[in-house]
Amino acid sequence: AQSVTQLDSQVPVFEEAPVELRCNYSSSVSVYLFWYVQYPNQGLQLLLKYLSGSTLVKGINGFEAEFNKSQTSFHLRKPSVHISDTAEYFCAVTMPSSGTYKYIFGTGTRLKVLA
Amino acid sequence: NAGVTQTPKFQVLKTGQSMTLQCAQDMNHNSMYWYRQDPGMGLRLIYYSASEGTTDKGEVPNGYNVSRLNKREFSLRLESAAPSQTSVYFCASSGTGDYYGYTFGSGTRLTVV
Numbered sequence: 476a477q478s479v480t481q482l483d484s485q486v487p488v489f490e491e492a493p494v495e496l497r498c499n500y501s502s503s504v505s506v507y508l509f510w511y512v513q514y515p516n517q518g519l520q521l522l523l524k525y526l527s528g529s530t531l532v533k534g535i536n537g538f539e540a541e542f543n544k545s546q547t548s549f550h551l552r553k554p555s556v557h558i559s560d561t562a563e564y565f566c567a568v569t570m571p572s573s574g575t576y577k578y579i580f581g582t583g584t585r586l587k588v589l590a
Numbered sequence: 591n592a593g594v595t596q597t598p599k600f601q602v603l604k605t606g607q608s609m610t611l612q613c614a615q616d617m618n619h620n621s622m623y624w625y626r627q628d629p630g631m632g633l634r635l636i637y638y639s640a641s642e643g644t645t646d647k648g649e650v651p652n653g654y655n656v657s658r659l660n661k662r663e664f665s666l667r668l669e670s671a672a673p674s675q676t677s678v679y680f681c682a683s684s685g686t687g688d689y690y691g692y693t694f695g696s697g698t699r700l701t702v703v
Contacts, residue, residue, distance in 0.1 A: 484630065509691055518594075518680060518694035519633075565632060576621050576640070576684055577648070578692065582632040 477502040479568050481581035488556055489589050496551040496584045498540075498566030508549040509567040509578065510540055519565060525549060536560070561588045592616055596681050596695035603671045603702045611666040611698050613681030621684045622664035623692065624648075624656060626677040633680065639664055671702045 478501045488494045500506060507526050511519040523534025530542040540551045549566060566581040594615045603609055615622065620641045625633040625648075635648030637656040645656050653675060655667045664683075668675055678699050682692035 481632075511691075516697075518696045519682075519692070520694070521691035524691055577623070577635060577638060579635075580625075580633040582630060 477506065477568055477570060477579055479566050479579050479581040481566055481584050483584050484582070485585045485587065487587045487589055490558055491555050493554050494552065494556050494560075494586065496564050496566075496586065498549045498551065498581060500547050500549065500566075500568045502547075502568065502570060504570055506568045507571055508540075508542060509569075510534065510538070510549070510551050511565045511567060511580075512536075513563045513565065513583075515562070522551070522564070556586070556588050558588050558590060560586060562586060594681055594683055594693050594695035596679075596698050598698060599696065600699050601701070603668075603700065605672060605702060607671050608667065608669050609671065609700075610668075611679055611681075611700075612663070613665065613695060614663045615681075615683040615693070616662065617683060617685075617693060618661070619683035619685045619693070620661070622658065623682045623684075624654075624664070624666045625680045625682065626650065626675075627680060627697075628677050636666065636679075668700075671700075673702045676700060676702045 480499045509524045510522040513519045525542045533539045563583045563585045565583050567578040569578045597612045623638040624636040634650045639645045639658040642661045657665045681695040
């Protein structure tokens, strides 16, 4: 069965510093990978996705992620964070071969940007 | 604005009461989903509907029922609410063959006392 692990439940970082949020997945078949962001008291918004092709994908708000098949990882990065990036970030995976479009979400990483 | 609309936004129930959470999307999406979000547990799939007329159980279906009323609407019913169902509930939709990602509603915060 597929699963997603976000090892860091909270990540504090100072404003303008770089950040990496880690995501590892487990699956015996090919997967599609996503990062979502949730601002306080809001629903989730898609940040970026990896379906195929280039392993480095760029998303909104200056975020990017790199798909690493050998390490089964899809870590999210931003070179310089802003206070407004404070939010919870969720990694998600789906198996295109299943045809159900169901996503499995990680437990989330709460990013706290400090002034 | 196009998107997913959930009602109500907040609800407090007493143990044993019933209620229905409503969800509607206006993007002509075929697939719709209900998730619950609990601290430290991420989002867990309750039920989903791959297309109009079909529904399937997700990871945590016990205590819930769903109805795909038409292509636009997908409701979640709690027949006899329990404190363990205190959570934030999110509805989402996606197009068939569409891996552009889910569109989420803004959530329903449910407290069962």
